[in-house]
Amino acid sequence: MAELKYISGFGNECASEDPRCPGALPEGQNNPQVCPYNLYAEQLSGSAFTCPRSSNKRSWLYRILPSVSHKPFESIDQGHVTHNWDEVDPDPNQLRWKPFEIPKASQKKVDFVSGLHTLCGAGDIRSNNGLAVHIFLCNTSMGNRCFYSSDGDFLIVPQKGKLLIYTEFGKMLVQPNEICVIQRGMRFSIDVFEETRGYILEVYGVHFELPDLGPIGANGLANPRDFLIPVAWYEDHQVPGGYTVINKYQGKLFAAKQDVSPFNVVAWHGNYTPYKYNLENFMVINSVAFDHADPSIFTVLTAKSVRPGVAIADFVIFPPRWGVADKTFRPPYYHRNCMSEFMGLIKGHYEAKPGGFLPGGGSLHSPMTPHGPDADCFEKASKAKLAPERIADGTMAFMFESSLSMAVTKWGLKTSNCLDENYYKCWEPLKSHFTPNSRHPAGTN
Numbered sequence: 001m002a003e004l005k006y007i008s009g010f011g012n013e014c015a016s017e018d019p020r021c022p023g024a025l026p027e028g029q030n031n032p033q034v035c036p037y038n039l040y041a042e043q044l045s046g047s048a049f050t051c052p053r054s055s056n057k058r059s060w061l062y063r064i065l066p067s068v069s070h071k072p073f074e075s076i077d078q079g080h081v082t083h084n085w086d087e088v089d090p091d092p093n094q095l096r097w098k099p100f101e102i103p104k105a106s107q108k109k110v111d112f113v114s115g116l117h118t119l120c121g122a123g124d125i126r127s128n129n130g131l132a133v134h135i136f137l138c139n140t141s142m143g144n145r146c147f148y149s150s151d152g153d154f155l156i157v158p159q160k161g162k163l164l165i166y167t168e169f170g171k172m173l174v175q176p177n178e179i180c181v182i183q184r185g186m187r188f189s190i191d192v193f194e195e196t197r198g199y200i201l202e203v204y205g206v207h208f209e210l211p212d213l214g215p216i217g218a219n220g221l222a223n224p225r226d227f228l229i230p231v232a233w234y235e236d237h238q239v240p241g242g243y244t245v246i247n248k249y250q251g252k253l254f255a256a257k258q259d260v261s262p263f264n265v266v267a268w269h270g271n272y273t274p275y276k277y278n279l280e281n282f283m284v285i286n287s288v289a290f291d292h293a294d295p296s297i298f299t300v301l302t303a304k305s306v307r308p309g310v311a312i313a314d315f316v317i318f319p320p321r322w323g324v325a326d327k328t329f330r331p332p333y334y335h336r337n338c339m340s341e342f343m344g345l346i347k348g349h350y351e352a353k354p355g356g357f358l359p360g361g362g363s364l365h366s367p368m369t370p371h372g373p374d375a376d377c378f379e380k381a382s383k384a385k386l387a388p389e390r391i392a393d394g395t396m397a398f399m400f401e402s403s404l405s406m407a408v409t410k411w412g413l414k415t416s417n418c419l420d421e422n423y424y425k426c427w428e429p430l431k432s433h434f435t436p437n438s439r440h441p442a443g444t445n
Contacts, residue, residue, distance in 0.1 A: 006228035016232040017267035024267035040066045046272040059270025070258035080117040083251030085407035096423035099360030102195040105139035112190040119412040122404035128205025141191040148187045149248040152204040161196030170230030180276040187262045199344045201400045208301040222300045226281040237261035284321045316399040323391045334372030340406045341365045348395025375429035
């Protein structure tokens with residue numbers, strides 16, 4: 001496969017045209033009476049027309065046929081995609097899942113869409129307020145099928161297997177330890193090359209942004225220049241028997257047929273695009289004296305709510321870094337939180353639970369549900385010599401954090417057969433070390 005090209009920058013006004021059709025972008029206007037190369041002009045709006053310029057999202061696409069050229073949508077099998085947050089009774093316990101099982105290609109061909117499984121979520125799609133966490137488990141490419149969500153943005157985290165993603169804006173190759181965001185309404189198709197697994201955070205009604213840096217200053221965390229946008233690429237491709245366009249609309253799946261590939265955009269310009277990011281480029285901020293900074297310092301992207309400082313969802317990572325804090329219990333602290341915390345593991349061993357939390361699995365700690373290091377981690381970290389040390393080398397854990405109280409689906413609690421019924425036992429060996437007659441414990445560093 002030839003190396004793909006990208007445009008650098010987050011949220012920029014960009015312009016791109018396929019080099020096979022130089023000058024395909026109209027000069028000086030968006031919607032000429034006749035477009036260059038006799039293309040159709042189509043605007044894709046990701047925000048209301050009247051949003052402030054700072055939050056106004058739209059792109060103009062110049063395509064061989066407009067996206068309206070399709071047969072009527074019809075309802076199709078929903079599989080394990082749902083927005084019904086009342087399928088099962090609420091469960092306030094600490095929840096952990098073993099690695100989600102990928103279907104064997106020799107037994108059944110499953111592509112990205114048929115391999116979507118909703119694990120948990122909250123809110124309401126129709127009012128554009130909420131989120132869902134999906135797991136994708138697939139073993140074959142989508143072929144003459146594409147997908148888009150009318151409900152929200154997809155933040156895709158591949159864990160096993162690379163993804164070649166065709167979009168209306170061009171192609172992206174996304175590998176484990178990279179992420180991509182396919183924003184609301186954007187059609188895409190995914191090729192896979194092996195049995196493939198990953199996580200998706202879908203947010204309704206808002207878009208992902210870079211977090212404000214405050215006193216950190218102008219630089220740090222995920223730097224805008226490291227986000228990559230695909231360049232224009234098109235195929236003028238007639239599909240015998242019809243190309244299938246799958247639409248996730250109000251939480252349900254619908255399909256329509258059309259005669260041509262939807263990836264027929266010869267040129268485009270605007271600031272509403274898909275993009276990808278390599279997590280290795282994250283510039284880590286950490287404590288260099290004592291105590292912990294809160295994990296919000298590891299935020300890559302945020303989808304803000306209307307309340308200042310409160311997110312519908314944050315995407316947070318726990319990357320390789322130095323630990324140097326003195327007189328400090330260095331692993332994550334014990335915690336009860338007003339937020340929901342879903343965690344996944346791309347690779348390696350998470351520092352607070354090096355045993356049972358495995359790549360391709362996950363955990364959910366709901367609002368005010370206590371969580372923290374397991375007993376073995378606590379004992380070792382309480383006695384460790386506090387020299388400078390590398391933390392999480394070869395590891396990448398992440399968190400989808402939300403201000404909403406997420407409900408788990410029936411697939412998550414029952415059908416998946418991946419729920420770890422013994423998760424709570426990792427805290428059972430914790431014992432009291434209380435010394436009422438001695439304020440200064442022996443053996444502290």
